[in-house]
Amino acid sequence: xxxxxxxxxxxxxxxxxxxxxxxxxxxxxxxxxxxxxxxxxxxxxxxxxxxxxxxxxxxxxxxxxxxxxxxxxxxxxxxxxxxxxxxxxxxxxxxxxxxxxxxxxxxxxxxxxxxxxxxxxxxxxxxxxxxxxxxxxxxxxxxxxxxxxxxxxxxxxxxxxxxxxxxxxxxxxxxxxxxxxxxxxxxxxxxxxxxxxxxxxxxxxxxxxxxxxxxxxxxxxxxxxxxxxxxxxxxxxxxxxxxxxxxxxxxxxxxxxxxxxxxxxxxxxxxxxxxxxxxxxxxxxxxxxxxxxxxxxxxxxxxxxxxxxxxxxxxxxxxxxxxxxxxx
Numbered sequence: 001x002x003x004x005x006x007x008x009x010x011x012x013x014x015x016x017x018x019x020x021x022x023x024x025x026x027x028x029x030x031x032x033x034x035x036x037x038x039x040x041x042x043x044x045x046x047x048x049x050x051x052x053x054x055x056x057x058x059x060x061x062x063x064x065x066x067x068x069x070x071x072x073x074x075x076x077x078x079x080x081x082x083x084x085x086x087x088x089x090x091x092x093x094x095x096x097x098x099x100x101x102x103x104x105x106x107x108x109x110x111x112x113x114x115x116x117x118x119x120x121x122x123x124x125x126x127x128x129x130x131x132x133x134x135x136x137x138x139x140x141x142x143x144x145x146x147x148x149x150x151x152x153x154x155x156x157x158x159x160x161x162x163x164x165x166x167x168x169x170x171x172x173x174x175x176x177x178x179x180x181x182x183x184x185x186x187x188x189x190x191x192x193x194x195x196x197x198x199x200x201x202x203x204x205x206x207x208x209x210x211x212x213x214x215x216x217x218x219x220x221x222x223x224x225x226x227x228x229x230x231x232x233x234x235x236x237x238x239x240x241x242x243x244x245x246x247x248x249x250x251x252x253x254x255x256x257x258x259x260x261x262x263x264x265x266x267x268x269x270x271x272x273x274x275x276x277x278x279x280x281x282x283x284x285x286x287x288x289x290x291x292x293x294x295x296x297x298x299x300x301x302x303x304x305x306x307x308x309x310x311x312x313x314x315x316x317x318x319x320x321x322x323x324x325x326x327x328x
Contacts, residue, residue, distance in 0.1 A: 034126050036119040037140050037149055044133035045114075045162070054111045056135060062103040068230055069096060069207045073104055075237035075263075078197065082240060084112055085158040085192065089185045089256055090199035091178040091264070091284065092167035096208040096233075097201050098136055101165060104235045113163040116141040116154065116184075118171065141184075143170040151187065158192040168257075176205045176298040177286030178260070186253035190243050196256050198238035200263035200284075205298075207231045236263040260284060 034040065043049060065071075086109065090101060098115055105113065115132075119140035123129040132138040139157070141150045154164060168181040189196050208228055238259050243252040261284035265274035268283050277283070286294045 035129065036123050037142060037147070039119075039123045039126070039129040039133075039140055041129070041133045041139050044137055049134055050111065050137075053134060053137060057102060057110065058107075061099050061135070065096065065099045065103050068228065069100060069204065069233040070230075071100065071104065072232065072234050073237075074234070074266075075239075076104075076106075078237050078239055079106060079109065082109070082195070082197070084109065084161040084163050085194040086163045086240070087158070087185050087189055087194050087196045088113075088163065088165045088199055089168055089181075089196055089260065090165070090201055091173070091260060092169050092171065093173045093176055093178075093201070094204035094208045094210065095172070096204045097167070098165065100201065100204060100233060100235065101199060102136065104237075109163055112161070113137065113165060114139050114157055115165045116150075116167070118143045119150075120144075141166075151184070151191075154184075154188055155191055158188060158194050164188070164194075168253075172210045173205070174210060175286070175291065175294055177294060178264075178284045180285075181253060181257040181260075183249050183253035186243070186256055187249045189241075190249050190252065193242075195240035195242050197240050198256060198259035198263060200236045200238075200260055200267055201233065202236075202264070202267045203231055203233040207233065234267055236267055238263050257284075 044053075088101065088105075090097065098117075102110055102113065102115075114137045117123070117132055117136070117138040117140065119142055122132045122138055123140040129140070139153060141147075141154070158164060166185045168183075168185055169179040170182055171179075173179055185196055188194065206229065241252075241256060241259060243249075247255075258280065261280045262274055265277050265280040265283035268274075269277070274280065274283075287297055289297075
């Protein structure tokens with residue numbers, strides 16, 4: 001038998017050399033709809049859902065978040081005269097980042113803010129989409145690549161004077177140091193004219209860490225097996241940024257990332273030292289070193305003991321912790 005005949009017969013073979021056809025006698029299930037980017041989240045911005053979410057945020061989420069992660073705020077005065085819409089851009093190291101950032105916003109901004117959440121993680125099941133849309137006003141965002149549908153949704157909401165929280169890393173940091181920022185927030189700012197407020201969150205990873213991707217059976221997107229540990233958190237707001245007339249999305253995205261890095265340097269020292277520092281990007285992205293060295297550099301406390309807004313040692317009540325009499 002000639003070789004050409006052999007290859008022809010092999011090419012005509014079906015399973016297991018080729019994906020099997022769907023049996024004609026078996027009904028093919030309908031494609032899944034209502035999940036991911038197809039999730040209908042418009043209901044979460046209607047008045048009944050907004051009212052319930054405001055009650056949950058102010059009476060449940062905010063007190064619990066501040067109990068688990070005593071918060072110290074800096075730069076809150078930059079929000080005093082801001083009017084919606086505003087794009088908040090923050091580093092991302094923990095699932096605790098979103099409720100803490102929402103609780104740090106003043107009520108006039110907090111209750112008019114939506115959160116860009118990964119469509120493949122928070123909206124992969126209808127019940128998960130309903131949960132996060134109700135509690136956090138989350139909207140599905142494609143994080144793996146630029147998606148026109150996600151951009152159109154965010155643009156429309158900003159046009160309706162909704163604020164937007166974005167984590168431009170596309171996911172939580174695996175080691176506590178920020179990953180490279182993407183340009184979605186800069187693109188939206190150029191398209192809508194909304195100012196971008198840089199935000200730096202420090203300490204959330206030590207409270208609720210991301211599971212080590214090297215752990216057997218873990219994908220790196222879960223928190224199972226990691227304890228919730230009470231600890232201080234620092235939230236810094238920077239000055240609002242607007243693109244210059246001759247600035248494109250890429251250059252503006254670089255400037256936004258530098259602003260967050262400057263806040264990270266300020267968190268590690270003080271305002272004046274951060275602006276004299278030449279390598280502020282290292283304060284955000286960490287040293288170019290081995291994993292143990294990066295972990296050691298990230299182990300410093302989020303807030304000095306003299307600045308913590310929660311009195312007493314950072315231990316759970318009832319375990320021998322003695323509370324201070326200092327005022328809150």
